[in-house]
Amino acid sequence: MTGSNSLYQEVILDHNRKPRNYGTLEQASHHANGHNPLCGDHLSLALNLDGERIAAIAFEGESCAICKASASMMTTNVKGKTRQEAETLVQEFRDMATGQLDTEKQAHHLGRLTVFAGVRDLPTRVKCAILPWHTLHAALHSVADTSTESESDPMHAPIGDA
């Protein structure tokens, strides 16, 4: 069975239906826009750093359920974490989605984010799940815009054609 069955789990459908931290921040210290030109998904992410800690985070945009749920769960997971802890999650999430991290055999900090592990079997959907994390990485580095197709995107990797 491919990952599509296991992918559309209730937790993902729930975050798609009722995305957490959805909206904008009045005064954001960091923000970035993420865009996947291949499918038209886009989201804008704003966050406030209190020292090294992410005090507040919000996103909005238009995207598929996988992307929206990934963004929603990302915000709940990184809120209150330090920049370094968030970057670790970015890296681990990306490795999980591209099949480089086996969450059942290797140590990680992803917790419930492992519900997205199924995208590794759906090469055309990997980018949907990763886009919010690309955007978080860009925001933390104060890159105003990122794209899953951008050469300058530090997270850019050839991971299938959406």
Added chain:
Amino acid sequence: MNMNQTALESHPQSAFDPASIRADFPILALRPNGKPLVYLDNAASSQMPQQVIDRLVRYQSTQHANIHRAVHTLSEIATAEYEEARRKLARFINAREEREVIFTSGTTDAINLAMHGFGRKFIGAGDEIILTTLEHHSNIVPWQMLAEEEGAKIRVVPVNDAGELLIDEYEGLFSERTRLVGVTHVSNALGSVNPVKRMIAFAHARGVPVLVDGAQAAPHMPVDVQDLDCDFYAFSGHKLCGPTGIGVLYGKAALLERMQPFKGGGDMILSVTFEKTTYNVIPQKFEAGTPPIAAAIGLGAAVDYLCGIGIDTIAAHERALLAYATAKLARMPGVRIIGTAADKAAVLSFALEGVHPHDVGTLLNQDGIAVRTGHHCAQPVMQRFKVPATTRASFAFYNTLAEVDALAAGIANVQKVFR
């Protein structure tokens, strides 16, 4: 199951029974994800019947050599078969002469050839090219590249809410500087069949040549380039049950003769010295290098296969599929059909309320149903209808009414998951 049986009983009659030819297509027996394959992505690429596969094997195992070159027997056979394929394609579109059929790698390559060969020579600063909102990127981007290079302008024919070209607006776009019209015969994203014959007559009355992108038309309706009177007609082999890597640019001989070559190399020359090269005659002038010989011969076999069934029969069956699918989906709550032109090919683009097309596509795939989701390389169409993407089911003659039922059931399942 009960639902399907009920639906089966209510199937309208189609004169053509696809069951009689489905066995010709080995791929249709696949069971992706454990379900029978319901292949509804024919506008992207169609499947190949065993007859064409066998032809490729026969060519490769008993007839292959390079063409137009050596005096040995195999080269003579390969050359004869390649040129026979050209004759078949010329007959298929009713070209006046075989030399009006240029083999290209596909529709995109064909349009690029017209851009370089015709556009670069005859379109300059201040000149205008008329395109339509319904064009595939392959009939937009080459002309934009030319316009940027030469300082030419692109004018765009708008569409109404049904996805039909506004012909009055089209006629109003002509000026003294109009040098070319590029129009798709059938919209790949919406299925709209454009009134190209009428548009060509209007352009010709003003001395403007017309290029028709026939990628979505050639597989689904009779095409007669003399009746249309188009100056160029481009189409792809792989949407016609043929191989990838082969396509055709039809051009009127007088026009092709005035054009400059696009690619330089072997076969397109008569003589070469370092001082001067004399170009070959058409069509060889435009076929530099070793062409995809096997693919061309395979495409000839594909055209034979389609003509064996009959293009009119194919068109009639696909009309029945479209009518049935349109009626069925229109009854489903939350389904919005995008593209409701009065004259449509068997393409059904739709949006599902509250569900992104990529989620629709992934969940339908789980049921063995292959559809296309995305912008269909027609972003101006998506912008016009204010959707980021659509889900597109596109039919071929081998599709059945039962497969339409499977699509409807699949959509109902998607709605259940996203309830």
